[in-house]
Amino acid sequence: MITIAKTKHGNECVTVDLDNGEELKIPYQVAGLFRLEPGRTVDTTEYAQLKEESQRYRCRNMALDYLAICPRSAVEMERYLGRKRFDATLIREIVSGLKEAGYIDDADYAARYIQNKLGRKLVGRQLLASELQKKGISRSVINQALKDSSSMHSDMDALYAIALKKYDSIKDKKNSITKLSYFLHSRGFDADMVSSVIEKIMKNEKKEPD
Numbered sequence: 001m002i003t004i005a006k007t008k009h010g011n012e013c014v015t016v017d018l019d020n021g022e023e024l025k026i027p028y029q030v031a032g033l034f035r036l037e038p039g040r041t042v043d044t045t046e047y048a049q050l051k052e053e054s055q056r057y058r059c060r061n062m063a064l065d066y067l068a069i070c071p072r073s074a075v076e077m078e079r080y081l082g083r084k085r086f087d088a089t090l091i092r093e094i095v096s097g098l099k100e101a102g103y104i105d106d107a108d109y110a111a112r113y114i115q116n117k118l119g120r121k122l123v124g125r126q127l128l129a130s131e132l133q134k135k136g137i138s139r140s141v142i143n144q145a146l147k148d149s150s151s152m153h154s155d156m157d158a159l160y161a162i163a164l165k166k167y168d169s170i171k172d173k174k175n176s177i178t179k180l181s182y183f184l185h186s187r188g189f190d191a192d193m194v195s196s197v198i199e200k201i202m203k204n205e206k207k208e209p210d
Contacts, residue, residue: 001043002041003018004042005017005019012027013031016036022051024054025057026050027053055086055087055090056093059081059086059094063080071109073106073135106136106141110141110142113135113145114146115149122162122187124184124193125188126188127187128146129142160200162184163184163197167201177198180201184198
């Protein structure tokens with residue numbers, strides 16, 4: 001049998017020290033369901049319940065601390081909690097609760113990610129989609145976010161300016177057009193946009209006087 005060695009009341013939970021060396025943190029919302037007092041013996045069933053409540057409390061607090069650093073996608077949160085070795089069923093429960101409470105919102109996450117990314121430099125749809133997929137965002141959410149932000153990453157004037165600057169730095173080198181094409185594709189722009197901007201550069205290049 002396991003005995004409660006001592007208890008300590010904090011702001012959000014009761015810390016319970018057991019005589020087996022374990023420390024459990026039981027949130028006040030459920031602490032009243034148990035008789036948590038030093039010297040009391042708990043049976044196997046109650047011990048399992050206390051451990052479960054403590055794990056749930058720890059898991060949610062770790063999740064909230066992780067969110068406090070910056071927004072996370074649902075999959076990012078699941079991966080993080082998995083690395084902390086929480087049970088998969090508990091992780092799904094905690095993530096589901098955070099989504100219902102509005103702490104995790106993949107659609108908002110995708111929209112903000114695209115806005116912040118494009119605020120630093122212009123990149124294409126393909127790169128944005130690839131990066132969001134790696135963060136576990138679903139294809140449907142990605143497509144909608146890209147559609148909503150289409151004016152930002154489909155600005156041909158801005159793309160032309162970037163392409164022209166790059167071309168000016170490499171035009172005297174061998175295979176300059178191929179290098180330019182690779183550069184633009186690496187920034188995630190689709191084939192049609194790349195072809196269009198390169199065609200415009202070549203057309204203007206021919207117009208320049210010798």
